[in-house]
Amino acid sequence: MQTPCILLSADRSSAGKTTIATGIMAALTQKGLKVQGFKAGLDYIDTTYHEYATGRPSRNLDGYVMTKKNIQNIYQNATQDADIAVIEGVRGLYEGIDIETDTGSTYQISKTLNTPIILIMDVTSITKSAAAILNGIKTFKNANIQGVILNKVGSQKHRKKLKKAINKHTDIQIVGIIPRNKKMEIPYRHLGLIPATEMQNKTIKKHNKQLQQTIQQTINLQKIQKIAKPPTTKTTKPTTITEPTKPTIPKTGIKVGVALDKAFTFYYHENLEILKQYGAEIKYFSPIKDELPNVDGLYIGGGYPEIYAEQLEQNQKIRQQIKTKSQQGMPIYGECGGLLYLLNKIEYQNQEYKMTGALKGKGIVGENRVVGYTKIKTTKNNPLHQNQKTIKAHEFHHSEIKQLKNPKYSYKLHRGTGIQNQKDGLTKNNTIGTYQHIHLTPYPEIAKNFLKKCKKHKNKH
DSSP: OOOOEEEEEESSTTSSHHHHHHHHHHHHHHTTOOEEEEEESSOSSHHHHHHHHHSSOOEEEOTTTSOHHHHHHHHHHHHTTOSEEEEEOOSSTTOOSOSSSOTTSHHHHHHHHTOOEEEEEEOTTOSHHHHHHHHHHHHHTTOOEEEEEEEEEOSHHHHHHHHHHHHHHOSOEEEEEEEOOGGGOOOEETTEEOOGGGSOHHHHHHHHHHHHHHHHHHBOHHHHHHHOBOOOSOOOOOOSSSSSSSOSSOOOOOEEEEEOBTTEEEOOHHHHHHHHHTTOEEEEEOTTTOOOOSOSEEEEOEEOTTTTHHHHHHOHHHHHHHHHHHHTTOOEEEETHHHHHHSSEEEETTEEEEOOOSSOOEEEEEEEEEEEEEEEEEOSSSSSOSSOOEEEEEEEEEEEEEOOOSOOEEEEEEESOTTBTTEEEEEETTEEEESOBOOSSSOHHHHHHHHHHHHHHHHHO
């Protein structure tokens, strides 16, 4: 029996999806249900709120990077012991990679899993127009919209007019009416919401409790549970974990150090699972406060190293250890924030901070915003890839890299920006740093290749 599911989408960005989705997850969890959270798209931050609310890792579902089978498998594997699944959409329902297709959109996920949709609408200063927008969104592609949550409702008069208009002019049921409440809002910074993992435990606990209580008072959870339906697409038999379904090599004794603290929090959960499945033992460490653990390779994910640059600089010992290991040929993979940390320096708010120096260059964090799907062609024989391969990925950053001296790149971008002239994958020794966020579910061989390099390094040292 498949786990019933609802998908929370919106007519646009900033309608309140993450806040309301997190609140619903928290309220359903409080009722004693096992709730599995998902995020449409490749966002790292929203999932941290889901995880805090449910106590379970939230997963990403993306129709550009992943195949239909990938999406179905991730859903099945994550929901085997769940009572209900809640998928938070990305941007507006139909926004994707372009206007010609549905690729990368929330709508694509809803069609892939055939999930009922509850639309979240910011109804500030509209009444009858809310009904027109609802009808337009539903009929545009015959979306399976089963309910609507009205967010940022003003006075009682506003509330009554909205209810009357929607009940009269649409066949969509209202499942929640949420008044304007600034206390519900989650604080932002340049890459989006501040991750829940960075907030003080007391602060996030209080915020989560407020969300839960607000949702319980303003949303009909019974209606939501009634709307939720299991996916009806034909899927493969559930497996114990995401692809690859079974370990293809025996346990190797390979230890991979994964940077995890308030500076580095951006990881797709499946990436770590796939590394484990191919035989890696994960050793978490903090570049802010720890020494380097005894490992055979390093994975430094994304995050906000610029925010914590002073603290990273102060831990001179681990910076030197990482540089030395890089010079010795240890496989090291730095992704976005991890790329910045591997450089000589970071410049942020007109201040320079020393980083590891494993790669040459200075990362300058500013106002220029780069975000979007990418398409990469890899070179042969770099720390992640044995052969040339085309990979679909994502980039999202507010930084650029200067002071590059005779850089060697492992990626050529056919779509996207990259580091320089549509080149990316800055490489030296067995160290590679990239702006590309790569989800390993469609590309498990990357993990396998990385661990082969780690094993080779281990045997030499």
